Amino acid sequence: MFLEQVTRVEPHLGPLARWAETLRRPRRILTVDVPIHMDNGQIMHFEGFRVHHNTSRGPAKGGIRFHPEATMAEVMALSAWMTIKTALVNVPFGGGKGAVRVDPSQLSMSELERLTRRYTAEISLILGPDRDIPAPDVNTNPQIMAWIMDTYSMTVGSLTTGVVTGKPVNLGGSLGRADATGQGVFIVASRTAQKLGMDIAGARVAVQGFGNVGGSAARFLHSAGARIVAVQDVGGTLYCEKGINPFALTQHLKAGLSLTDFRGPGVLGRADFWDIESDILVPAALENQIDDVVARRLRTRIIVEGANGPTTPAGDDVLRERNIVVVPDVLANAGGVIVSYFEWVQDISALFWDEHEVSVRLRRLLEAAFEATWDTHLEKRIDLRRAAYVLACRRVLEARELRGLYP
Numbered sequence: 001m002f003l004e005q006v007t008r009v010e011p012h013l014g015p016l017a018r019w020a021e022t023l024r025r026p027r028r029i030l031t032v033d034v035p036i037h038m039d040n041g042q043i044m045h046f047e048g049f050r051v052h053h054n055t056s057r058g059p060a061k062g063g064i065r066f067h068p069e070a071t072m073a074e075v076m077a078l079s080a081w082m083t084i085k086t087a088l089v090n091v092p093f094g095g096g097k098g099a100v101r102v103d104p105s106q107l108s109m110s111e112l113e114r115l116t117r118r119y120t121a122e123i124s125l126i127l128g129p130d131r132d133i134p135a136p137d138v139n140t141n142p143q144i145m146a147w148i149m150d151t152y153s154m155t156v157g158s159l160t161t162g163v164v165t166g167k168p169v170n171l172g173g174s175l176g177r178a179d180a181t182g183q184g185v186f187i188v189a190s191r192t193a194q195k196l197g198m199d200i201a202g203a204r205v206a207v208q209g210f211g212n213v214g215g216s217a218a219r220f221l222h223s224a225g226a227r228i229v230a231v232q233d234v235g236g237t238l239y240c241e242k243g244i245n246p247f248a249l250t251q252h253l254k255a256g257l258s259l260t261d262f263r264g265p266g267v268l269g270r271a272d273f274w275d276i277e278s279d280i281l282v283p284a285a286l287e288n289q290i291d292d293v294v295a296r297r298l299r300t301r302i303i304v305e306g307a308n309g310p311t312t313p314a315g316d317d318v319l320r321e322r323n324i325v326v327v328p329d330v331l332a333n334a335g336g337v338i339v340s341y342f343e344w345v346q347d348i349s350a351l352f353w354d355e356h357e358v359s360v361r362l363r364r365l366l367e368a369a370f371e372a373t374w375d376t377h378l379e380k381r382i383d384l385r386r387a388a389y390v391l392a393c394r395r396v397l398e399a400r401e402l403r404g405l406y407p
């Protein structure tokens, strides 16, 4: 998918296109074996990856996911999307990503800690606040970031909070980081609605995935008066025309109950989610959800990609034909990495900001990227994804050219 996205943007890069091959090749890839003692005394091995896609504009930046189906190819694509994302919102980072092939729900808390620490020790060769700064992603959280920070700090011999972002707030984390991605989804959804003359108040919203991104995006949208008509997760789909209260649903899930046991809304099958009529659809789960077949089924006006890579290039083509506006992942979910940048700045300057400052600065960076993308899309008559890639790739490749080839 990423390679196809690069091919699509190449004709718009002018002379910089001669550097485009840089984007197709990750700078470095590390595969590691992660052996751990299980609680029952057994030794188990897991496979881990960390990829630096590009570091032309700054240290590699991007999350770590724990997922049983994670693959190297997936991590390569995810790291490349981080390069585009950090360049588009103009923060001084490159792109990286990591994963361990594991189902963390099958691990005890102490097994999870041992796994995290051993994986960190293995990739610490290429980590560092000026080299590569991980963050949370699918199935990882502030506690896991704290273990990563501690393991790295023990290795180098001094507390190094800036080596990872998304940490707990009393351990060098930033206020506003936990909800930053969801807040960003809300900000770009509102701006897009405004451009199209749609009112967010009363808009019908369908959300796929109710984790860190989907859950908080739903809460922001609901607070602005939107109606969350559908929520899908691995267990099924909740549907209620009058609207689902995402705050109550969050409490319900926190109590360890399943989505489909939530009282009130009707329960549908997972796949039925795609047929539900909405004004805004927020895919906030995994990649490859909206292909050309699903794209033909959708009954919505705006798709705001909370997840990374939820729409395939063939899906994009169908959506463009059908005049469904797609706000691409690299813009829509960039709120997370923007506040990660603020966290890193606060850590290395040892000066912490209040929540208002974080939120104002987040809005400023994201809205600037949104406006630039929107203008480029109108000017060049290209979709928003291509427009975002034009802006981001130019920034990355200009840096590449200015730095020149070594030796």
Ligand code: GLU
Pocket (backbone or CB within 6 Å): 061, 062, 063, 064, 133, 134, 135, 136, 137, 138, 165, 308, 333, 334, 336, 337, 338, 340
């Ligand atoms: N995992 C998030 C993403 O995909 C955040 C990365 C970060 O904050 O570095 O954008």
